[in-house]
Amino acid sequence: MKLFDTLWAFFTSVKLAIFTLCSLAVTSIVGTIIPQGKPYSFYIDNYGAKTAQFFHILSIPDMYSSWWFLGLLGLLSTNLIICSIDRLPAVLRIITADNLAMSTERIQKMVFCRKWQVPSDHPGLAGLPELLRKAGWNTTVRREDRNELYFGQKHRWSRIGVYIVHLSILVIFVGAIIGHFLGFKGSVMIPELRSTEQAYAAKDSSPIALGFEIRCDSFTVDFYDNGMPKDYKSSLTILEKDRVLLQKDIEVNNPLTYRGITFYQASYEAYRDFILSITDKATGQSKRFVLPFQQQTTWDDQNLQFGVINTEAMGQRAVRSKIWFKLGENPATVVWLADNTSTSISSGGKEYTLTAKQMYATGLQVAKDPGVWLVYIGCGLMMIGLYMAFFLTHKRIWLYKHVDATGVTLYLSGSTNKNKPAFARLFSRLERLVDQALTN
Amino acid sequence: MDSSQLLGITTFTYMFSTLLYVAVLVFKASKLGSVATVFTAMAWLIQTAGIALRWVESYQMGIGHAPLTNMYESVVFFAWTIIALYLFIEWKFKIRIIGAFATPFAFLAMAYASFSGEIGKEISPLVPALQSNWLIAHVVTCFIGYAAFAVAAALGIMYVIKNKSENESRETIAGTLPPLPVLDDLIHKTMVFGFIWLSAGIITGAIWANSAWGTYWSWDPKETWSLITWFFYAITLHARYTRGWAGMRIAFLAIFGFVSVLFTYYGVNFLLSGLHSYGSS
Numbered sequence: 001m002k003l004f005d006t007l008w009a010f011f012t013s014v015k016l017a018i019f020t021l022c023s024l025a026v027t028s029i030v031g032t033i034i035p036q037g038k039p040y041s042f043y044i045d046n047y048g049a050k051t052a053q054f055f056h057i058l059s060i061p062d063m064y065s066s067w068w069f070l071g072l073l074g075l076l077s078t079n080l081i082i083c084s085i086d087r088l089p090a091v092l093r094i095i096t097a098d099n100l101a102m103s104t105e106r107i108q109k110m111v112f113c114r115k116w117q118v119p120s121d122h123p124g125l126a127g128l129p130e131l132l133r134k135a136g137w138n139t140t141v142r143r144e145d146r147n148e149l150y151f152g153q154k155h156r157w158s159r160i161g162v163y164i165v166h167l168s169i170l171v172i173f174v175g176a177i178i179g180h181f182l183g184f185k186g187s188v189m190i191p192e193l194r195s196t197e198q199a200y201a202a203k204d205s206s207p208i209a210l211g212f213e214i215r216c217d218s219f220t221v222d223f224y225d226n227g228m229p230k231d232y233k234s235s236l237t238i239l240e241k242d243r244v245l246l247q248k249d250i251e252v253n254n255p256l257t258y259r260g261i262t263f264y265q266a267s268y269e270a271y272r273d274f275i276l277s278i279t280d281k282a283t284g285q286s287k288r289f290v291l292p293f294q295q296q297t298t299w300d301d302q303n304l305q306f307g308v309i310n311t312e313a314m315g316q317r318a319v320r321s322k323i324w325f326k327l328g329e330n331p332a333t334v335v336w337l338a339d340n341t342s343t344s345i346s347s348g349g350k351e352y353t354l355t356a357k358q359m360y361a362t363g364l365q366v367a368k369d370p371g372v373w374l375v376y377i378g379c380g381l382m383m384i385g386l387y388m389a390f391f392l393t394h395k396r397i398w399l400y401k402h403v404d405a406t407g408v409t410l411y412l413s414g415s416t417n418k419n420k421p422a423f424a425r426l427f428s429r430l431e432r433l434v435d436q437a438l439t440n
Numbered sequence: 441m442d443s444s445q446l447l448g449i450t451t452f453t454y455m456f457s458t459l460l461y462v463a464v465l466v467f468k469a470s471k472l473g474s475v476a477t478v479f480t481a482m483a484w485l486i487q488t489a490g491i492a493l494r495w496v497e498s499y500q501m502g503i504g505h506a507p508l509t510n511m512y513e514s515v516v517f518f519a520w521t522i523i524a525l526y527l528f529i530e531w532k533f534k535i536r537i538i539g540a541f542a543t544p545f546a547f548l549a550m551a552y553a554s555f556s557g558e559i560g561k562e563i564s565p566l567v568p569a570l571q572s573n574w575l576i577a578h579v580v581t582c583f584i585g586y587a588a589f590a591v592a593a594a595l596g597i598m599y600v601i602k603n604k605s606e607n608e609s610r611e612t613i614a615g616t617l618p619p620l621p622v623l624d625d626l627i628h629k630t631m632v633f634g635f636i637w638l639s640a641g642i643i644t645g646a647i648w649a650n651s652a653w654g655t656y657w658s659w660d661p662k663e664t665w666s667l668i669t670w671f672f673y674a675i676t677l678h679a680r681y682t683r684g685w686a687g688m689r690i691a692f693l694a695i696f697g698f699v700s701v702l703f704t705y706y707g708v709n710f711l712l713s714g715l716h717s718y719g720s721s
């Protein structure tokens with residue numbers, strides 16, 4: 001058992017905690033200076049072959065998931081767990097202690113203590129507990145012979161604030177571990193009107209089956225006047241066996257989640273193809289076509305031929321397109337149409353609405369993280385714990401009335417676990433209350 | 441009157457505040473003290489108006505957003521928070537002379553924001569990733585934390601000066617500084633306050649990242665440095681609570697901690713090749 005005791009003592013020490021936290025802080029710097037996750041050749045080119053080899057051995061290129069960094073985190077966790085197990089019982093004992101069982105000698109020797117001597121028939125004595133209650137202290141009482149001991153306390157549970165903070169760190173770690181093993185991170189590009197049933201892992205681009213189908217119905221980019229992107233928006237549909245289960249427009253900061261898998265708007269790709277929607281105004285019949293640039297397409301039911309014959313582009317972005325449109329043997333119509341706007345065309349006595357837009361693929365970040373809720377709970381616990389640890393103090397007061405032949409000796413005592421100056425002010429207010437009661 | 445004029449004026453009024461407080465300190469002209477306070481409070485109100493006006497102007501430009509979204513705006517907010525916090529401490533603890541050490545931080549921040557060629561001052565529209573309320577929460581919480589650490593560092597400097605002069609038992613400007621135990625207590629209080637806000641800042645940042653990219657933590661240099669800073673203050677708090685560190689040691693840690701804050705905030709953008717695009721514009 002000697003080894004066990006030694007180990008236990010090692011892991012309960014706060015020195016170890018300070019050492020581990022220092023090591024984490026210092027080693028974390030390395031990964032902010034040496035670029036992470038680059039191919040091996042990058043390190044050879046930038047640091048030389050020897051150093052690159054050395055980096056490789058120490059997993060520097062991926063240091064935040066290296067054995068030694070995770071080892072430090074493990075050490076921190078073990079330290080936290082054992083330290084808490086070691087200390088918590090004593091803290092719980094203080095929290096749940098029967099403070100009325102406290103010996104009267106100890107009460108009389110507290111740092112905050114004040115003594116009064118009055119005749120036993122003093123009229124102010126009877127009202128003292130009520131006075132304390134009015135000052136915000138609900139007291140309990142113990143009577144022995146003719147002596148009385150009153151006790152009141154506040155925020156005793158704040159003593160576990162520190163432990164909640166420590167627990168919160170472990171909860172966050174558990175959440176992160178769950179996310180790591182049961183979740184995945186990936187991405188996928190879906191061209192408009194197409195769908196996919198898989199994403200590609202961020203780590204090695206291996207395919208990940210989603211278990212359902214996701215379709216991109218449309219993708220649009222809005223720009224500010226100065227050309228900066230303002231909004232990326234994808235309309236997505238979730239399908240299973242051609243049955244529509246869910247539809248949502250997503251934007252950056254507003255993802256879609258289905259069966260624990262979340263799709264985030266991340267990027268896009270512009271094609272030279274176009275999507276043309278044609279509606280027959282009389283019948284309401286409508287259809288969408290993918291038009292490769294400068295290729296003729298037909299809608300046989302309506303006897304239509306059409307195509308995009310020219311575009312005006314800003315970089316990758318088509319601003320306007322020139323549409324060629326022909327119904328049967330009627331003369332062809334040619335219009336310039338701003339991207340993603342509609343126009344009406346009449347030909348041969350029929351009227352059509354046309355909308356042309358450049359075709360895009362939406363780039364989605366795909367993530368499944370069943371641990372994220374634990375991480376968030378951990379974060380919440382941490383804030384609650386920090387608040388309790390720093391802003392609430394466990395304050396206790398005792399009022400002891402000792403009766404003997406000479407009269408009544410009254411003791412008012414108090415203790416606090418932190419912030420003595422504030423407690424001193426509070427205590428002197430109580431003293432004054434008692435003073436007043438006993439002089440009137 | 442537009443916001444940039446108001447904020448430009450603020451730079452000079454904060455400089456003047458600094459001079460007033462330094463005069464109080466150097467010439468022991470305690471009568472000047474209330475003048476310095478009133479003046480600083482007015483300068484702060486002007487800055488508040490400037491920030492509010494900038495907000496309104498962004499709406500007039502049709503790209504309305506809170507003025508907290510680029511380096512310039514964040515530095516201005518940083519200065520604003522330092523002064524707010526300082527004035528609060530002065531009011532709460534009735535110690536005026538801290539101003540001689542705290543207002544220079546605000547002045548330097550404003551001067552840097554106004555005159556540095558590195559940072560653009562124009563109101564620019566938000567790229568999609570930045571259009572999030574979590575971003576606002578993230579910036580506000582982080583900068584309240586940073587400002588608290590700035591004030592803690594100012595107090596740390598005061599502590600070191602005071603301690604030196606007591607050792608040499610000479611009558612110097614340190615005579616006007618508050619007693620060492622008071623400074624020690626204030627350093628601790630501001631660090632605790634900063635630690636809570638920094639924690640909230642890291643958490644809101646993680647939530648924002650998760651809502652935008654599906655990763656709450658990606659170890660990019662900015663995130664990592666904020667964590668290093670957080671570790672630093674956690675270590676300091678443990679050293680104090682469990683090993684009884686106080687006085688000069690904690691004063692030095694308060695100063696070094698702020699160096700780490702500055703590196704997180706400024707150094708990472710300009711010295712390391714980060715991905716945190718926000719802030720480098």
Ligand code: HEM
Pocket residue numbers: 011012013014017021076077079080083162165166169386389390674677678681682
């Ligand atoms: C990042 C990690 C950690 C954080 C954020 C953290 C946070 C805190 C905070 C906020 C306090 C508050 C002190 C107070 O108000 O009384 C505290 C106290 C303490 N911490 Fe930690 N802590 C961490 C790691 C650890 C570890 C690894 C240990 C392991 C031994 C540890 C042991 C203690 C002890 C013994 C106290 C004093 C408790 C008391 O006053 O009764 N901490 N910690």
